Amino acid sequence: MAYETLIVETRDHVGLVKLNRPEALNALNQKLLGELICALRKFDEDDAIRCIVLTGSEKAFAAGADIKEMSEKSYVEVFREDLFTAFHDDFLRIRKPIVAAVAGYALGGGCELAMMCDFIIAGDNARFGQPEINLGVIPGIGGTQRLTRFVGKSKAMDMNLTGRFMDAAEAERSGLVSRVVPADKLLDEALSVAAKIAEKPLLAAIAAKEAVNRAYETTLAEGVRHERRLFHALFATEDQAEGMAAFLEKRAPQFRGR
Numbered sequence: 001m002a003y004e005t006l007i008v009e010t011r012d013h014v015g016l017v018k019l020n021r022p023e024a025l026n027a028l029n030q031k032l033l034g035e036l037i038c039a040l041r042k043f044d045e046d047d048a049i050r051c052i053v054l055t056g057s058e059k060a061f062a063a064g065a066d067i068k069e070m071s072e073k074s075y076v077e078v079f080r081e082d083l084f085t086a087f088h089d090d091f092l093r094i095r096k097p098i099v100a101a102v103a104g105y106a107l108g109g110g111c112e113l114a115m116m117c118d119f120i121i122a123g124d125n126a127r128f129g130q131p132e133i134n135l136g137v138i139p140g141i142g143g144t145q146r147l148t149r150f151v152g153k154s155k156a157m158d159m160n161l162t163g164r165f166m167d168a169a170e171a172e173r174s175g176l177v178s179r180v181v182p183a184d185k186l187l188d189e190a191l192s193v194a195a196k197i198a199e200k201p202l203l204a205a206i207a208a209k210e211a212v213n214r215a216y217e218t219t220l221a222e223g224v225r226h227e228r229r230l231f232h233a234l235f236a237t238e239d240q241a242e243g244m245a246a247f248l249e250k251r252a253p254q255f256r257g258r
């Protein structure tokens with residue numbers, strides 16, 4: 001399928017989605033958000049794909065929701081259409097791991113989109129921010145919630161109240177990103193991390209994603225119980241038998257995603 005606002009490719013077992021509205025620093029308009037969900041769903045349903053990389057350009061992962069598009073809406077419209085709710089919920093329904101490869105600006109909805117991915121690899125030129133306050137609003141898909149859980153109250157308040165940007169080094173120090181790499185190597189690094197994930201047994205990867213994400217939704221006791229049930233369930237998979245047998249036989253496992 002041809003997309004207007006995305007470039008979508010596959011690299012072996014990795015699905016790559018590049019946001020592609022260079023004229024607007026990948027601002028997230030409704031067209032892009034619709035296409036993004038469509039591309040992610042296709043990869044999620046494709047048995048050949050085992051990990052997804054979401055990226056932008058070297059200048060911008062995404063500079064936020066499209067301000068021009070939003071500026072034309074009234075309260076009644078955003079409330080009636082429940083702006084961004086379907087996108088947010090649909091994105092979180094993607095079960096395969098999604099790695100965000102962030103270079104340049106990840107602002108507003110762009111920072112929130114990166115945080116909705118499973119982890120973030122940042123180029124050393126990355127800039128994260130929640131500058132919505134400068135527009136008379138606040139974040140709408142997690143910039144006050146996920147950011148607070150990821151970097152703590154003090155930094156989240158600082159960013160949400162002042163609108164200041166956090167550079168890649170501070171983002172790594174604060175736990176917002178898992179690693180920082182030179183911007184010109186970002187895509188290669190992210191694809192190689194994703195290829196490593198794609199070698200893993202898919203059902204265990206899906207379970208690991210679900211279990212880690214549960215940590216942000218529930219109590220420790222419930223989270224650990226959920227984790228243990230998923231752990232038990234994986235004993236019903238062929239890949240568990242294969243993984244353990246391969247270890248004991250001192251050979252490489254041949255995982256089949258079953």
Ligand code: CO8
Pocket residue numbers: 023024025027028033063064065066067068084105107108109110112131132135138139140141
């Ligand atoms: N929306 C629409 N267009 C944008 C956006 C945006 N968010 N950001 C940049 N652009 C456009 C500019 O208007 C400009 O277009 P043109 O050339 O036609 O004038 C082009 O991209 C290039 O931008 P600049 O000339 O401004 O580039 P600079 O390098 O000078 O500055 C900045 C880069 C600092 C990133 C600057 O563009 C900027 O501040 N952008 C806005 C950042 C922002 O405020 N983001 C938050 C938006 S609100 C939001 O995200 C709410 C989230 C709600 C949930 C979203 C769910 C998806």
